[in-house]
Amino acid sequence: MGILEIKNVSKNFGGLKALSDVNLSVEENSVHAIIGPNGAGKSTLLNCLVGKLIPDTGSVTFMGQSLLGRKPHEINQMGVSRVFQTPEIFSDLTVFENIMIPCFAHRDGAFQMNALAAVTKQKDIQETAEAILEDVNMLDKRHMHAAAMSRGDKRRLEMAMCLVQEPKLLLLDEPTAGMARADTNNTIDLLKEIKEKRDITMAIIEHDMHVVFSLAERITVLAQGTPLVEETPENIKGHPKVREAYLGEAQV
Amino acid sequence: MLGLNKKDFQLLLIVAVLALLAPFILNPFPEGSGLAQFNAGYPDLMQRFVIFGIFAIGFNILFGLTGYLSFGHAAFLGVGSYAAIWMMKLVTLNVIPAILMAIVFGGLFALIVGFVSLRRSGIYFSILTLAFAQMSYALAYSVLTPITGGETGLQIKATDSPILSNLADGEIGRANLFGMEMGSSYLMNVGNWLFTFNAGYYIAAIFMLISFYVSIRIFRSPFGMMLRAVKSNQQRMNYTGLNSRPYTLAAFVISGMYAGLAGGLMVAMDTQVGPERMFWTASGEVVLMTILGGVGTLIGPVLGAGMIKYMENIISKINDNILHQWFAFMPDGIEDFLVTIIHPFIGKGWHLTLGIVFMLVVIFLPGGLVEGGQRIAGWFGKGKKADAEATDTDAGTKPAE
């Protein structure tokens, strides 16, 4: 029994089948990559996990509890965090505030009416936030507007925002998309470091095979809304079905 | 100090001092001088400054922090007013219960409207709030006449005898605070100057200071930070495990309560209500006040409210007669010429002046009047810069896209 169990999930948009009968199990404390060509349904699947979309059929369970019908913030509170393809941060706020918000969410839950408390008086939150900023080497940028940061910094900030919540499952949607090779490698190192330090499960959607093979313990190949193969990285290389999916039948 | 950091406390202190000394500050010109026309230190206008200040502060908590633009906030002010006057007509002429009632009803109505309207965002939300307010206005004007008095509104009449107030037969009750009437004033003559210290104004000013203080606390609280997060990126907020709906609803209700408080104070200061208090132009006015002063800044909305109310009450009262008095020392030809030039902008032309001010401010001071203040402070060098900076905040409350 994996930490995340996806059973018979299908999703249609109008007449278009985005997902059909997907079964997937992510083991606890593993790094599981989902790869596939464009339009394979990777993003749709991810959206079904975080509550943005509701599958037409099937079930999604996280640590034995169904995720279906739950709102994104509820799913997050259960321990699922998501990193987006383009970093989703609070660009109008400072870096420090960006970090503090998930700290509050982690401590106080989805809603807390603390309109008369002062942010500056929340010592525990401040300390946690400072610690994590130090972790990601951003302490000197704490008063910067998040919008003013470089793309790489935004990515790291977003990652940090997810990590302060101590998620059990971290969903990464193309975490290195659009990055230079050096940045990609830094990200890989960062993710490896995270993995070493914490008990955390990761599900990565990725195009860059270099990233996938550097990190993943299991790989699922998705094509046309259906999982084709689920294998270890070693076994996936050269797998005929994978080649078929990526290169088209003509090549086979 | 009071749970505020140094800068905020300084700002609060400045506002408190300004409010306390308003009768002096707003009456800079001696009685009988030509410029006495520009004096604003009389009870009605001073009361309006702080009451609309409260209204705008509350509106800014919603609009400035969450970015949700309500176009129906006057409805809460109106509901608060009606609640307050009924309280005075039926229960007691003491203003405190009336004001509390106004806050409660303003908040309750905001809860209902907000619960429905916050299901949508952006312009769809604005139109929903507008629709609720316009319905309230239309009904109050017509079919709800038995409750609202319709066009002629509600006043306290000789026939009203609130159960907790001992009125002589046929005496028209007056709003009071434990016996102190809102209208009572203390006059001070200093040379040619005449200063009025009005009980009602100071009571309203105290409410304004409390409101301002609470608003600073909200701005600096985790709750306030969450509201800014809503404005910045609602998607990230939801994926961070935060439920944005209760946050926005709470902000909406709080700002509805502020509006109710303003409505209650209006009744306390001047015991009457009319439905046009809820018309869309009244909702639009508070939007304009907030933007004019500076969206998302602490003091901006108060400045904006003051500016609009000053134009409405001072510029509109200048007539050609007064112009002739001003320019009487000049040769006739030049006098007439000047009067002709200025004539379109004063008296009945005050709307024109207001429109021009709106355009000038938004073109030259994109951050509103607060930005103007900052620039002026900037010219005066570093020593005074702190004051103006305190008005904006270092917590990133600049007006955002």
Add this chain to the structure above:
Amino acid sequence: MSKSKLTRRGVLKTGAYAGAAGLATPIIFDGSVWADGHSGFTNAPTGDTVTLGFNVPQSGPYADEGADELRAYELAVEHLNGGGDGGMIPTFSSKTLDGTGINGKKVEYVTGDTQTKSDAARASARSMIEKDGAIMITGGSSSGVAVAVQALCQEAGIIFMAGLTHSNDTTGKDRKANGFRHFFNSYMSGAALAPVLANAYGKDRKAYHLTADYNWGYTTEEAVVQATEGMGWETVNAVKTPLTQTDFSSYIAPVLQSGADVLVLNHYGGNMVNSLTNAVQFGLRDKEVNGKNFEIVVPLYSRLMARGAGANVKGIFGSTNWHWSLQDEGSKAFVKSFGTKYGFPPSQAAHTVYCQTLLYADAVNRAGSFNPCAVAEALEGFEFDGLGNGKTLYRAEDHQCFKDVLVVKGKENPTSEFDLLEIVEVTPVDQVMYAPDHPQMGGAEATLGECNPGA
């Protein structure tokens, strides 16, 4: 206000503020406004001038009406101060006005904008009272504003001389001891119109009412319905229309199907212009129903608004407080005076506010005091003539003027843009008289309360 309370309050205040009295010469006073403690009423004039507050709509839909009122006020001030040709002062039956201002004090004035909103009107009035020391407030062009400002003046201890306000409520259920109305009202319109209508259109008529959905509309509809039903007419239907309505087509179109043969438009201002224009557009006036010509009636006419409706007013009956074509000496003098100064004839709004200013000035002179209570006493039951409406009574019970009412008709061949109405009949005052406790006037419950001198 009883005197004992005054004293008690005075003592209270002195005690409360004694500590702050060191700075300068403090004046301690009561009530909501400035006062000279010695004279015992609000804004008692101390110098050689007295200030009146002219509170008229200068923006919004009634701005032109307000502008005309303001012209008349300026004219009245000029005449009171001995300038110009004196206007109606020579024709006025009371002879206390001698061109030396009021009670020997030169008249000055301040102006404000009511915006035709009660909040704005009260703000403006309060600034006149609190800042400018106005002793009397006058003006306005709607009943909502009149009632709101009248209540304010009652609280402040100021005399309010209403401008254009036609709703019964002003001197009916909302009457106040400090407020006075020269203008006529809905009841009078109904009572004056009904016989003329019965005469012109017959007693067997079916009327369809469109009524502005607010207080003035209600009182006018009630008055006209009662008066015309008294003549034998039948009321087929009465439909309320929103104040903010601009296109009345959906209200006008069904009229023909209702079997009615008269349409009564209880609308004023922009509403009236639009509903009348729409009614004529729909060809109602060219129709025959029940074997009779279809007719339209507008209970309250205003020349300024009639201009907005253009040719559509031709032949349509209505009532008005006064019209410049009246040939009595007072009216002629006023028209001459106003017309010479401004180049066009005055409107009824201008006339009523001019009269109000003179009436106030005269009452002060007769009372020998600016004290509102003394002025009110002088006005109550005052009978006068020579102000353009014939013999007139300021009734003590409700502070309403009783005078002849004009029934007018849109002129077929106007010679100028001002010559839009012709007088059909001058309804004698007896015919429009009613008891002070008439049900339309708030019944027995309506009370003036007591005069409040403020301070």
Add this chain to the structure above:
Amino acid sequence: MDAIILQILNGLDKGSAYALIALGLTLIFGTLGVVNFAHGALFMIGAFCAVTLQRLLGSSRTIVDETQKDFLGNPLKVEVPYVHDWFGPEMGASIIAWSVPLAILFAIPIMMFVGFAMERGLIKHFYKRPHADQILVTFGLAIVLQEVIKAFYGANPIPTPAPPALTGAFDFGAMIGFDPNTIIYPYWRLIYFAFAAFVITAVFAFLQFTTFGMVVRAGMADRETVGILGIDIDKRFTMMFAIAAVVAGLAGVMYTPINSPNYHMGMDFLVLSFVVVVVGGMGSLPGAVLAGFLLGILESFASMAAVIDLIPGINQIIIYLVAIVILLTRPRGLMGRRGVMED
């Protein structure tokens, strides 16, 4: 039945006005993303184009008629319009009487210019500014425009009748087989409806079938991409603004015989037109038109005596009530595009 048909006609007529104003507004607001509070003022300026033309055509010389007296007893001054001198009294009078239809030609260049000047001079600088700033500046502009008109023409409504040949009403019911005298409808209102239909069709055709229209539509969908293609989208948006101004102006011109124009008529329509645009759905031209007609018809039905008797006050609130219901059941109005003005 005839009562229903009558109200449908009324609804279409009211709807035409709403749809025309909303169409122009949605071009600016729903697609350029500018919250334009001055749109009502454009409508008002259009109406005053008709008034101005009427005045211009009626400009006159003064002669003194000794036989008649004016109100002060002086000889009456009679105004003789120059067109009477030039074309003879009859022809002259009918030229003045036709001032409203003629004003269409007069208004098009003027409104083009107004729209052009407004966009280039002011709005252009506000595309990237927050909506709040757009509200303040356009509201300020609306007030200024309104006050300027008031300074020239006063606050009272000014009668601008349709030409005599087009005034009056005819028996529409008899034409479609009802009893005579049941459905009487004014000519001018039918003309207004036809005119609105024509203008709406023309705008749609223009956007659908011309290259200009295609570029603009592409620009609305994705401004940056079109910019990358090297097409000067800004220039086209200026044109779009001018077109919106013309549409609003023409709606105003044609509206003058229905209701006498006054300086604040724009504000009266402003709120309503925002409601129409939003109910139609942001960024959707057909949505705005559909919502205009829908609200017009529902408003007409709600003003029937029988309906008011049933639900008192319904005629006061119907538009807002419908707006609420629609926005709650359809999150983006009738035909709104995702992501337009949603944050």
